Amino acid sequence: MTDGAIETVMERTGQEDIRLVRFLYADHGGIIRGKAAGTARLPERISSGIGHTVAMMAMSMLDQLQPVAGMGPVGEVRIVPDPDTFVTLPYAPGAAAMLSDLIKPDGSPWEACPRTFLKQAIVELAGEGYAMQSAFEPEFTVGHRETSPAAPTIPDRLIPIDDSLCYSSTGFHQAHNFAMELVAAMEAQGLEVEHYYPELGHGQHELSIRYADALRAADNHVLYRETVRGVAFRHGLWASLAPKPIPDQAGNGTHLHGSLIELGTDGNPGGRNAFADPADRNGLSPVGYHFIGGLLAHLPALVALTCASVNSYRRLTPQTWASAFTCYGMDNREAAIRICSPLRGDPGSSVNLELKPSDSSANPYLALGAFIYAGLDGIRGKLDPGEAVNVDPAILSESERAAGGTHRLPASLNAALDALEGDELLMDLLGPLRSSAYLAVKRSEAAHFAHSTDPYYECFQHFTKI
Ligand code: GLU
Ligand code: MG
Numbered sequence: 001m002t003d004g005a006i007e008t009v010m011e012r013t014g015q016e017d018i019r020l021v022r023f024l025y026a027d028h029g030g031i032i033r034g035k036a037a038g039t040a041r042l043p044e045r046i047s048s049g050i051g052h053t054v055a056m057m058a059m060s061m062l063d064q065l066q067p068v069a070g071m072g073p074v075g076e077v078r079i080v081p082d083p084d085t086f087v088t089l090p091y092a093p094g095a096a097a098m099l100s101d102l103i104k105p106d107g108s109p110w111e112a113c114p115r116t117f118l119k120q121a122i123v124e125l126a127g128e129g130y131a132m133q134s135a136f137e138p139e140f141t142v143g144h145r146e147t148s149p150a151a152p153t154i155p156d157r158l159i160p161i162d163d164s165l166c167y168s169s170t171g172f173h174q175a176h177n178f179a180m181e182l183v184a185a186m187e188a189q190g191l192e193v194e195h196y197y198p199e200l201g202h203g204q205h206e207l208s209i210r211y212a213d214a215l216r217a218a219d220n221h222v223l224y225r226e227t228v229r230g231v232a233f234r235h236g237l238w239a240s241l242a243p244k245p246i247p248d249q250a251g252n253g254t255h256l257h258g259s260l261i262e263l264g265t266d267g268n269p270g271g272r273n274a275f276a277d278p279a280d281r282n283g284l285s286p287v288g289y290h291f292i293g294g295l296l297a298h299l300p301a302l303v304a305l306t307c308a309s310v311n312s313y314r315r316l317t318p319q320t321w322a323s324a325f326t327c328y329g330m331d332n333r334e335a336a337i338r339i340c341s342p343l344r345g346d347p348g349s350s351v352n353l354e355l356k357p358s359d360s361s362a363n364p365y366l367a368l369g370a371f372i373y374a375g376l377d378g379i380r381g382k383l384d385p386g387e388a389v390n391v392d393p394a395i396l397s398e399s400e401r402a403a404g405g406t407h408r409l410p411a412s413l414n415a416a417l418d419a420l421e422g423d424e425l426l427m428d429l430l431g432p433l434r435s436s437a438y439l440a441v442k443r444s445e446a447a448h449f450a451h452s453t454d455p456y457y458e459c460f461q462h463f464t465k466i
Pocket of ligand 2: 139199
């Protein structure tokens with residue numbers, strides 16, 4: 001917390017007529033949850049947090065509590081907000097929000113706090129002399145929630161607001177009022193809008209915001225998810241960032257972008273992009289290649305955290321630009337890791353790596369933390385990522401792919417969880433409490449949806465929550 005942060009929050013709540021401040025966190029089911037404090041005792045609540053049951057990190061995205069040792073009916077944590085993240089919510093007049101840590105009653109970090117996991121990854125990375133700059137690049141679907149007269153036998157559906165073509169100006173026209181309010185709401189919260197456009201799927205839109213340091217990027221993604229849905233509700237619409245809210249439409253990716261900045265002698269980012277090497281044919285430095293080596297080595301396990309729902313694997317299919325194979329390529333939109341070509345006039349700082357198997361059902365703190373740890377493992381072990389794949393890997397034969405070390409990504413949440421359980425490094429870093437809770441929650445979600453053969457049921461459960 002920076003000096004004077006609590007005073008700044010109190011000044012703003014007074015000036016902006018704020019009555020409730022939401023303390024938000026993301027759980028293992030990928031759901032954003034929280035409690036709100038009134039303003040009269042806000043300074044005390046910022047210091048002490050709001051009491052919360054430990055069991056909530058064992059809750060699935062279906063609100064089914066899983067049996068996890070240490071997360072039963074007995075025990076408390078505190079939802080402790082970071083006052084530097086205070087924003088008033090343009091779509092919820094009178095309300096503000098802060099992103100929060102889950103802290104033990106004695107003030108020490110709780111072993112299952114996701115935001116702490118990311119902070120620890122950032123510290124570990126700083127030990128190697130780097131800071132990560134990152135951006136989540138989400139797609140989402142805007143529509144109306146249609147309830148069937150036969151509900152719940154027939155699940156609700158998301159009916160897209162447009163059937164416009166990819167990047168078509170018709171899509172701009174049809175969503176204009178919603179989009180303008182969305183942009184204003186993002187900017188009012190300090191999320192700088194870079195691009196906006198109608199995407200391929202019906203009702204699918206993409207709005208990207210400027211990268212930030214890793215913790216801020218994950219905090220921004222929580223605010224982003226809240227804002228997309230909050231603004232849509234005010235327009236009588238339903239917006240979903242679920243990976244596949246509609247079975248036969250394009251999936252919503254939330255590609256994860258990152259670059260490493262060298263730290264100066266004072267411990268602050270010194271400005272040089274450690275991934276950039278203009279002399280290399282892909283513009284990438286040896287550190288960048290090693291980072292990819294680390295991502296590839298852990299990728300099947302990593303996707304259990306970045307593509308964290310049953311619905312995620314409906315999206316991760318070949319030839320949908322979502323990525324389905326463990327390879328990297330230069331501006332290759334079918335590769336799991338894409339080296340993004342530098343912008344003209346900015347060859348040094350704009351090189352970054354994009355992880356395509358990533359979506360908004362993930363807990364952004366766990367996803368980005370694990371992304372950093374996997375890349376760091378590659379840097380430390382100087383892992384060789386092999387040759388870039390600069391064709392669509394789906395058109396190669398199985399043996400051609402195998403010769404280049406390219407394999408199919410896990411095709412289901414359970415397969416990804418198996419890989420995670422087999423990944424010693426990531427399991428160690430998650431720690432026993434967090435990993436056991438995460439696996440219990442995710443296995444329960446996989447088991448729940450295994451009973452239904454209706455894709456609309458799975459899509460319904462996801463579009464209403466993510
Ligand atoms: N919708 C695609 C996905 O699921 C991404 C399309 C694009 O490259 O923007 O990741
Ligand atoms: Mg896109």
